Amino acid sequence: MDFNLSEEQKLIRNAVDKFIRNDYSFDARKKVLAEENGFSRAHWQQFADMGWLGIPFAEEQGGLGGGIVDIVQVMEAFGTGMVLEPYLSAIVLAGGLIARNGSDAQKESLIPALIGGEKLLAVAYTEQESRFNTADVQTRAEKNGAGYVLNGEKAVVLGAASADVLIVSARTSGERLDTNGISLFLVDTKAAGVEIKGFRTMDGSHAGNVRLNNVQVNADALVGSEGAGFDALDEAVDHATVAACADALGAMHAAMRKTVDYLKTRKQFGVPIGSFQALQHRAVDLFTAVEACRSMVLMASLKVTDSDPVARRMAVSAAKQFVGEKARLIAQQAVQMHGGIGMTEELDIGHYFRRLTMFCSQFGTTDFHLKRYADLMAAAA
CATH class of the missing domain: 1.10.540.10 (Acyl-CoA dehydrogenase/oxidase, N-terminal domain)
Structure with a gap:
């Protein structure tokens, strides 16, 4: 290969x-x-x-x-x-x-x-109680003449405040956690009944909470087939998860590089603190973590297009769990090795910490993906 x-x-x-x-x-x-x-x-x-x-x-x-x-x-x-x-x-x-x-x-x-x-565009699929489960949908879409009426709320929708169009997941049939019965709809953010409250996330990005109150959409707003939106949404989120892992990889590499540079220039007792063996060992741990994450991102990018959805989900969850674990390690170690200055607004290392901490909860925590991987493995056994 x-x-x-x-x-x-x-x-x-x-x-x-x-x-x-x-x-x-x-x-x-x-x-x-x-x-x-x-x-x-x-x-x-x-x-x-x-x-x-x-x-x-x-x-x-x-x-x-x-x-x-x-x-x-x-x-x-x-x-x-x-x-x-x-x-x-x-x-x-x-x-x-x-x-x-x-x-x-x-x-x-x-x-x-x-x-x-x-x-x-933005995808409004997460809800307050969904905990990263794309099948946990309580927003409803009821047929009404030639279209549908949507009611419900979506939480922490990335890019919602600046979006012109939302892709909303809503249940047209089935119970709350059913994978069947979920449909996807295009909703104009300026349509009657759409309310978006934007806010800034931990890393400075923007998201929004979306309320849909009797929002009327035409039949041609349906994306894909009625009731078959779960697979499409799940695949899209997996692709985005791999992309988020790549973003985190770049942030980890930058934080590691800046930390090593700091160790070379910051002096204590008349010598650079990078000459202390304990800090050298910690810096090496950061380097090996970054390179291991690079391999996991590469693996996930090759597997995310697999025609077998189980293989795709397992590869993505393995990557997200591993990269999330190492992202937290690198973010915390980078701040610790900078000392108090690492927590200041004026230095970029604290902003990398926020970026990586935000990533750890984006598209599923390490615990969520560890359980997802274990459940998929058990089901395949």
Whole structure:
């Protein structure tokens, strides 16, 4: 198996790395944090102009025809700069869901606008009591004439406050935890009955809680088949989880590198603290953790497109559990080895800590994915 990147993938990675170095310094990121929606529209348009928003979409739709490996390269580079723009929620999660499951009309309506940076999408599937289970859906969709009426609430929807369109999971039949009976609907965020309360998350990104009160949608708002939305949603979340792992990998590598640099320059007792063997051992532990995570992300990126959903879910959960565990280790060790300065707003290492801590709960905690993996293994035995 060839693990080498293609020339096109190398060009994409080099371009994103250059953007982070030149346009997304820590000071520049602070200015982005102050933006109304928590990200820069100018940067988003730059992503569109560079073709990055079109990477996962087919060439006939105006995209670059890339795959998850291309996305992983972009996300890892974004992680090094703690990029705040909603690439994960709008392009990987929502865009990927439409590209794989939308009707021709939906693709023609949404994907070119996504690629051009003119429209933002978000997926509203988590609920207050769902605990990362995509099948735990209490939001209801009742047939009403030629369409549906949606009622319910969604919690911590990434990118909701800035989205133009939501992809909402709602139950058209079945009981609360049934995998059957879940449908996906396109909902305009400006439609009557849609209420979004945005807020800033731990790492500075934006999310929102969504309330749907008798929201009327047409029949053509249905994504895929009625009652068959679980598999599509579960696959989309798995793809997004791998991308999030790549983002965390980039953040871990940056935090490790900055910590090693600090050990080389910070002096105590007249010598760099990096000369102390105990700290050298801890730094080596960080390096080996980063490289082990790199292997897990690579494995998951190869398996997430597997036609067997069980193999896909097991690979994704294995990666998320492992990377989440190491992310917490690296974040905490990086702050500890910096000492008190590591907790200040003025130093970037504390922001990497927040980014990685946020990741640990994104798309499922380590405990959730460990149990998911164990349950899948037991069922396959």
